[in-house]
Amino acid sequence: MRERVAINQIDEIERAIIDRLQGGFPVCEQPFAEAAVELGIDEEELLSRLRGLLEARVLTRFGPMFQVERMGGAFVLAAMCVPDEDWERVVATVNSFPEVAHNYRRESEKCCNFNMWFVLATETPGGIDRAVSKIEEASGLPVYAFPKIKEYFVEMKLQVRT
Amino acid sequence: MNSEDDEIDRCLVMATQNGLPLVSRPYQLLGEQLGISVEEVMLRLKRMLASGVIRRIGAVPNHYAIGYTANGMSVWDVPDDRVDELGARIGELDFVTHCYHRPRQLPAWPYNLFAMAHGSSREEVLGKVAHIATLLGADCRAYDVLFSTQILKKTGLRIGI
Numbered sequence: 001m002r003e004r005v006a007i008n009q010i011d012e013i014e015r016a017i018i019d020r021l022q023g024g025f026p027v028c029e030q031p032f033a034e035a036a037v038e039l040g041i042d043e044e045e046l047l048s049r050l051r052g053l054l055e056a057r058v059l060t061r062f063g064p065m066f067q068v069e070r071m072g073g074a075f076v077l078a079a080m081c082v083p084d085e086d087w088e089r090v091v092a093t094v095n096s097f098p099e100v101a102h103n104y105r106r107e108s109e110k111c112c113n114f115n116m117w118f119v120l121a122t123e124t125p126g127g128i129d130r131a132v133s134k135i136e137e138a139s140g141l142p143v144y145a146f147p148k149i150k151e152y153f154v155e156m157k158l159q160v161r162t
Numbered sequence: 163m164n165s166e167d168d169e170i171d172r173c174l175v176m177a178t179q180n181g182l183p184l185v186s187r188p189y190q191l192l193g194e195q196l197g198i199s200v201e202e203v204m205l206r207l208k209r210m211l212a213s214g215v216i217r218r219i220g221a222v223p224n225h226y227a228i229g230y231t232a233n234g235m236s237v238w239d240v241p242d243d244r245v246d247e248l249g250a251r252i253g254e255l256d257f258v259t260h261c262y263h264r265p266r267q268l269p270a271w272p273y274n275l276f277a278m279a280h281g282s283s284r285e286e287v288l289g290k291v292a293h294i295a296t297l298l299g300a301d302c303r304a305y306d307v308l309f310s311t312q313i314l315k316k317t318g319l320r321i322g323i
Contacts, residue, residue: 010228018228023218027204027211030186047184050221054181058227060316063181063219064207070215071175077264077276095315103314106235109288109307114271117235117308121320144267146276150246152253152261161229161282 010058013041015160017049018058074125075101077146078132080139081113093139094118099131114144170198171215174206179320182219222318230280232309234287236294237273239266239304245275248301252277255297257290272304284309 010018016039026034033043041049053059068075082090094100094116103118120131132143173196182188189207190200210216225233240248245263252275253261260278277294281287291307 018221018223021221022223023220025182025219027189027207027219029190029200031188032184032186043186047186050184053221056227057224059221060224061181061222061318062184063178064175064210065217065219065222065318066175066179067214067217070213071172079271081270091314098320100315101318101320102316104310105312105314106308106310109309112271112306112308114308116314117310118315121318144271146264146267148262148264150249150263152249152263159228160223 009056010160013039013045014049014053014058016040017046017053019159068121068123071123072125073121073123074128074147076120076128077148078118078120078135079114079144079146080116080141082116082141086141090116090139090141094135096138097131097135099127100135120145170196170202171206171210174203174210175215179318224313224316225280226313229282232281232284232287234279234281234284234291235308235310236277236279236291237306237308238275238277238294238298238302239272240275240298240301241303242274244301248298249275251297252294255290255294257281258294273306 020039021035025031028034030043032046036043036046039046050059050062054062080090080094091103095103099120099122101119101121103116106115106117108114120128122128122131128145128147132145136143174192177192177195183191185191187200189203193200193203196203207216207219211219249261249263252258257279258277259280260276262276263274264276266272266274279287279290281290287309288307295302295305
């Protein structure tokens with residue numbers, strides 16, 4: 001896995017930061033100092049650890065997680081069936097759109113052809129259809145949109161595993 | 163809320179969507195960048211947290227890097243008139259991190275219920291999927307599991323580009 005960082009490179013302090021700082025970061029004058037106290041370290045160490053974790057790509061971001069729907073925008077899962085021989089071109093094309101927030105390659109246990117799955121995030125609901133059309137035009141392939149009809153549960157706080 | 167008010171919130175989203183500045187007084191720095199006081203930055207962030215515009219503030223880990231090397235999107239074809247009841251039950255399972263009712267795309271895509279399960283191996287995730295299959299029983303007409311094999315992009319929200 002290209003993004004894999006050896007789990008044993010994460011020390012106890014980093015583990016505590018990842019496990020305990022996935023939410024609840026304080027909104028106050030010196031939030032890193034306040035969060036550091038909880039972790040038993042000082043502000044400077046927390047800042048330097050966060051820089052290191054971001055550089056090593058153990059963290060992809062540190063900051064607010066937005067729900068764009070609550071600002072009048074839209075967040076929609078979409079997928080494509082990309083032939084292997086065209087893979088690199090389509091990855092570059094799809095990723096070039098700023099509306100594409102995440103993109104994953106997936107392989108099916110039952111050999112279905114939907115192998116590229118991405119999330120479109122736009123400031124207006126109409127932006128989704130426009131992005132879908134632009135990606136279809138640029139790639140020459142159909143884009144299937146899977147807007148959520150209902151959300152049953154969302155919790156994304158995974159603890160570091162040994 | 164007036165449009166100027168919205169516009170300041172929007173600027174704050176744009177200024178923080180890449181992440182918070184890693185400095186001692188990040189909200190002070192954001193205020194200086196946006197031409198508003200630190201108090202106003204904090205007030206707006208708290209308001210966005212309360213309204214759900216901000217889900218939370220903190221670290222966003224790379225799943226792979228923290229040991230979740232198997233990330234399975236399980237997808238299920240269940241009767242539409244049963245999907246809400248079944249979705250609520252699957253969403254309660256502790257190993258399911260996301261669960262949604264989504265439209266089918268017939269004939270290519272027959273599945274209408276999506277549940278994400280994470281683990282350290284495909285075997286572990288497939289075991290969890292088998293548990294879901296048992297729970298669904300005869301309501302499961304077909305299913306599949308799509309494992310992520312590569313992150314192609316993970317930038318998160320990007321507006322104003």
